[in-house]
Amino acid sequence: MTGTMLLDIVGLRKAYPGVVANDDVGFAVAPGEVHALLGENGAGKSTLVKMIYGLVKPDAGTMRLMGQPYEPAEPRAARAAGVAMVFQHFSLFEALSVAENVALGMESPPPMRDLARRIREISTTYGLPLDPARTVGDLSAGERQRVEIIRCLLQDPKLLIMDEPTSVLTPQEVEILFHTLRKLAAEGTAILYISHKLEEIRALCDSATILRGGKVVGSCIPREKTARELAEMMVGGEFAATDRAGRSLGAPVLEVRALSLAPMSQFGPALREVSLTLRAGEVLGIGGVAGNGQEELLATLAGERPSAPGTVILKGAEVAHLGPNERRAMGLLSAPEERLGHAAVPAMSLTENTLLTGTIRRPLIRQGFIDMGAAKSFAEEIITAFDVRTPGAHVAARALSGGNLQKYVIGREVLQAPDVLIVNQPTWGVDAAAAAAIRQALLDLAAKGAGVIVISQDLDELMEIADNFCALYEGRLSAPRPTEGLTLEEIGLMLGGAHGMTDVLAKEAAR
Amino acid sequence: MIVLIKRPTPSRFWAYTTPLLAVLATMIAGGLLFAALGKNPVEAIKVIFWDPLFGANAAYFRSQLLVKAAPLILIAAGLAVGFRAGIWNIGAEGQYIIGALCGASVALAAYPAESAWLFPAMVVAGLLGGFLWGMIPAALRVVFGTSEILVSLMLVYVAQNLLAYAAFGPLKNPQGYGFPGSRNLQQYPSAHNPELIAGTGAHWGVVAALIAVIGAYVLMHRHIAGFRIRVAGEAPRAARFAGVVPARLVVTCLGLSGALAGLAGLFEVSGPNGQITDSFNAGYGFTAIIVAFLGRLHPLGILLAGLLMALTYIGGDMAQLMLGLPAAAIQVFQGMLLFFLLGFDLLTNYRIRMTGAHA
Numbered sequence: 087m088t089g090t091m092l093l094d095i096v097g098l099r100k101a102y103p104g105v106v107a108n109d110d111v112g113f114a115v116a117p118g119e120v121h122a123l124l125g126e127n128g129a130g131k132s133t134l135v136k137m138i139y140g141l142v143k144p145d146a147g148t149m150r151l152m153g154q155p156y157e158p159a160e161p162r163a164a165r166a167a168g169v170a171m172v173f174q175h176f177s178l179f180e181a182l183s184v185a186e187n188v189a190l191g192m193e194s195p196p197p198m199r200d201l202a203r204r205i206r207e208i209s210t211t212y213g214l215p216l217d218p219a220r221t222v223g224d225l226s227a228g229e230r231q232r233v234e235i236i237r238c239l240l241q242d243p244k245l246l247i248m249d250e251p252t253s254v255l256t257p258q259e260v261e262i263l264f265h266t267l268r269k270l271a272a273e274g275t276a277i278l279y280i281s282h283k284l285e286e287i288r289a290l291c292d293s294a295t296i297l298r299g300g301k302v303v304g305s306c307i308p309r310e311k312t313a314r315e316l317a318e319m320m321v322g323g324e325f326a327a328t329d330r331a332g333r334s335l336g337a338p339v340l341e342v343r344a345l346s347l348a349p350m351s352q353f354g355p356a357l358r359e360v361s362l363t364l365r366a367g368e369v370l371g372i373g374g375v376a377g378n379g380q381e382e383l384l385a386t387l388a389g390e391r392p393s394a395p396g397t398v399i400l401k402g403a404e405v406a407h408l409g410p411n412e413r414r415a416m417g418l419l420s421a422p423e424e425r426l427g428h429a430a431v432p433a434m435s436l437t438e439n440t441l442l443t444g445t446i447r448r449p450l451i452r453q454g455f456i457d458m459g460a461a462k463s464f465a466e467e468i469i470t471a472f473d474v475r476t477p478g479a480h481v482a483a484r485a486l487s488g489g490n491l492q493k494y495v496i497g498r499e500v501l502q503a504p505d506v507l508i509v510n511q512p513t514w515g516v517d518a519a520a521a522a523a524i525r526q527a528l529l530d531l532a533a534k535g536a537g538v539i540v541i542s543q544d545l546d547e548l549m550e551i552a553d554n555f556c557a558l559y560e561g562r563l564s565a566p567r568p569t570e571g572l573t574l575e576e577i578g579l580m581l582g583g584a585h586g587m588t589d590v591l592a593k594e595a596a597r
Numbered sequence: 598m599i600v601l602i603k604r605p606t607p608s609r610f611w612a613y614t615t616p617l618l619a620v621l622a623t624m625i626a627g628g629l630l631f632a633a634l635g636k637n638p639v640e641a642i643k644v645i646f647w648d649p650l651f652g653a654n655a656a657y658f659r660s661q662l663l664v665k666a667a668p669l670i671l672i673a674a675g676l677a678v679g680f681r682a683g684i685w686n687i688g689a690e691g692q693y694i695i696g697a698l699c700g701a702s703v704a705l706a707a708y709p710a711e712s713a714w715l716f717p718a719m720v721v722a723g724l725l726g727g728f729l730w731g732m733i734p735a736a737l738r739v740v741f742g743t744s745e746i747l748v749s750l751m752l753v754y755v756a757q758n759l760l761a762y763a764a765f766g767p768l769k770n771p772q773g774y775g776f777p778g779s780r781n782l783q784q785y786p787s788a789h790n791p792e793l794i795a796g797t798g799a800h801w802g803v804v805a806a807l808i809a810v811i812g813a814y815v816l817m818h819r820h821i822a823g824f825r826i827r828v829a830g831e832a833p834r835a836a837r838f839a840g841v842v843p844a845r846l847v848v849t850c851l852g853l854s855g856a857l858a859g860l861a862g863l864f865e866v867s868g869p870n871g872q873i874t875d876s877f878n879a880g881y882g883f884t885a886i887i888v889a890f891l892g893r894l895h896p897l898g899i900l901l902a903g904l905l906m907a908l909t910y911i912g913g914d915m916a917q918l919m920l921g922l923p924a925a926a927i928q929v930f931q932g933m934l935l936f937f938l939l940g941f942d943l944l945t946n947y948r949i950r951m952t953g954a955h956a
Contacts, residue, residue: 390837411840428834433607434827441824442839451821485605 092117092276098147107133113295120277122287125297126517140164168244180223212266227254247278257578284313336366339537345397355379355561364537371552372541379561384510388420389413414446417505429495432484437465447502472497489516510541601947611944619938627930645912660798667802668861670903672885674809675857677894679850683830688749689858690882691756692727696859697866699726704788715787727859735851739844761875779873790868802864813896887935
């Protein structure tokens with residue numbers, strides 16, 4: 087049995103001070119198999135793949151690659167043995183070209199002209215068109231991922247690890263990626279696929295290993311299970327579905343009229359003629375791949391950047407010139423995507439972080455003087471109401487896990503009873519149960535008559551909670567469509583399709 | 598191999614311990630330096646740290662301590678507010694000079710009239726002078742995006758030339774037998790900033806320094822404005838999210854630190870120094886930067902750091918005089934203090950772990 091396996095892991099263990107990240111983890115991957123690693127955040131998936139990729143040294147256990155003992159001391163050794171990895175966060179230089187970026191990751195890069203030729207070869211073989219001469223800063227997220235994949239494929243890997251590869255892709259781009267991965271698998275490359283998108287795993291993967299609390303709790307063939315069964319295996323029990331009943335739409339609370347703004351940074355998108363109407367009790371979902379103006383839109387609506395007169399109207403009043411605190415006083419609150427450094431100050435305690443946004447609508451200051459007692463009790467109220475796992479309110483924000491900090495940030499805004507709440511990526515990096523709780527809190531807020539804008543890359547999430555859906559693509563916002571009856575296909579087209587890739591798919595289909 | 602591991606929460610223990618450790622390390626390294634220069638290290642350290650406080654003639658040196666510490670503390674209290682916000686006013690020396698020039702000009706224009714209003718008017722003039730000199734880098738940064746570090750620093754040299762021009766030109770004492778320098782304000786009762794309690798060295802500048810320390814503490818640790826300043830330094834995007842307007846912050850911080858530096862200059866020229874000369878400034882504006890960091894940008898820490906720094910100045914002078922140590926060695930000694938402080942600072946945010954020597 088072992089002889090036929092490409093990767094065989096037995097009894098792997100890794101402990102950090104205070105937490106056992108992996109305990110007696112074992113599984114095997116056959117050549118040409120697409121193997122899913124399933125688990126909530128903190129289940130130990132990242133630690134496991136980091137050990138396979140040589141970034142972390144296991145405390146105990148053995149790994150065998152193609153029957154040989156495999157103990158990579160560093161990623162370079164892993165790559166030499168035939169293991170490649172595409173990370174969730176790209177490590178690319180925006181100001182350099184595709185070929186230059188690829189060359190930077192190589193031990194001994196060939197002359198640039200040969201490299202460009204090889205990039206073109208691989209990209210056509212695997213249906214990943216990419217011009218080696220283009221500047222990475224001009225590429226979409228999907229195209230950037232192709233750079234990372236091609237960088238891996240140039241090493242001719244036996245095992246390709248992919249960490250959350252589809253979180254930044256449009257549905258069409260996901261199709262292209264799956265097409266590529268299936269082709270690689272057919273040629274004998276094994277793929278270790280990490281994702282929390284259960285439908286994708288059911289569509290792509292041959293087998294799955296499920297982790298919970300650092301241990302393997304089961305394995306299955308994803309096709310034979312429903313998404314709900316998979317989710318319950320991950321969580322280890324049933325969890326409540328969100329309840330969106332009991333809402334009716336009222337008068338408009340926020341109107342945006344032909345809002346245009348220059349980019350915030352060199353490679354950032356501009357906002358172009360964005361218009362929308364948000365009504366009381368409505369959840370408006372704004373979908374799109376990150377980097378298409380989501381951050382800019384939230385910053386502008388929150389009041390971080392002033393816009394032209396008449397472009398933002400809050401409850402009938404012109405607010406385009408007002409700053410964040412004036413808008414908060416009028417009932418508009420927001421929660422940015424970047425938790426550390428934008429929504430919260432990393433080195434400050436949870437108590438101090440309430441003062442960031444909470445002083446206007448909560449009595450946390452008197453004549454400008456801080457009431458630390460009030461701030462502390464507000465922080466504790468958030469911690470209790472949103473089940474933030476922390477030793478206490480005195481802990482620095484950066485000491486919390488991403489999901490817990492996200493709950494804190496959303497809780498801080500929701501508990502201030504906004505009339506309009508704008509959130510960007512509210513459940514990014516949050517485990518399934520906590521994500522459900524956050525979504526429910528947003529729905530409850532809307533049920534009380536607030537207007538909520540949810541900006542998210544997670545289309546399933548938007549379909550679940552939004553009444554209406556718009557797509558943000560290259561700084562333009564599409565007209566809203568009711569989410570009832572909207573198909574993924576239609577959404578994908580609204581999101582800008584597959585960046586000129588549709589003809590490739592058509593060609594493949596015609597063949 | 599030494600590995601640094603980032604602490605999830607900054608260590609309170611080390612935040613308070615590192616300044617003491619830095620002083621200790623400075624004594625050791627300084628002692629080695631003095632030994633290398635052929636002096637008895639224990640003797641040298643004693644002359645610098647012990648004699649000014651408890652040795653012979655300590656009464657005189659103790660009063661000098663407040664005289665030297667007051668301007669350092671006053672300037673550093675203002676600088677620290679800006680440093681917390683990530684706004685680097687390096688030109689306090691220039692604002693100090695301009696404050697002194699403006700205050701002295703008011704006094705010399707009124708000479709020889711006596712009035713109870715003269716000294717308050719000089720205080721206002723000194724404060725305004727420093728404020729406006731600080732507004733130049735602020736305005737340039739807000740309008741053109743220039744670096745306030747460079748502009749404020751270069752304005753020190755402009756201020757020095759203005760000082761020389763004033764001392765040789767318009768402010769020159771007409772009865773000074775042609776010597777450069779203004780009338781001595783110590784001999785002009787309405788304009789004099791006297792010792793308030795005889796023998797202590799405490800003049801109005803000491804009072805102002807204490808008020809500045811208390812005011813800065815209340816602002817930075819009790820008031821929402823200070824909270825926003827701290828946020829701006831630690832996470833600029835979060836500050837904007839909290840409603841901080843970056844331009845307003847630049848103006849506030851440079852204005853405040855400039856005004857306090859100007860005040861320090863005024864109290865110095867009307868008190869201990871007495872006179873506008875071309876060598877009036879003694880580097881307080883630069884040393885205050887060290888004081889601000891030595892005090893961990895905390896007002897109470899600055900109070901202690903200012904006193905310590907003043908002690909090394911006085912003790913350093915004594916060591917030069919009594920042991921014949923070169924002035925450069927004393928400056929190196931003071932530099933070591935900042936070096937060790939910033940070095941040990943690492944322990945607040947990082948843990949050190951020794952690991953076996955494997956790659």
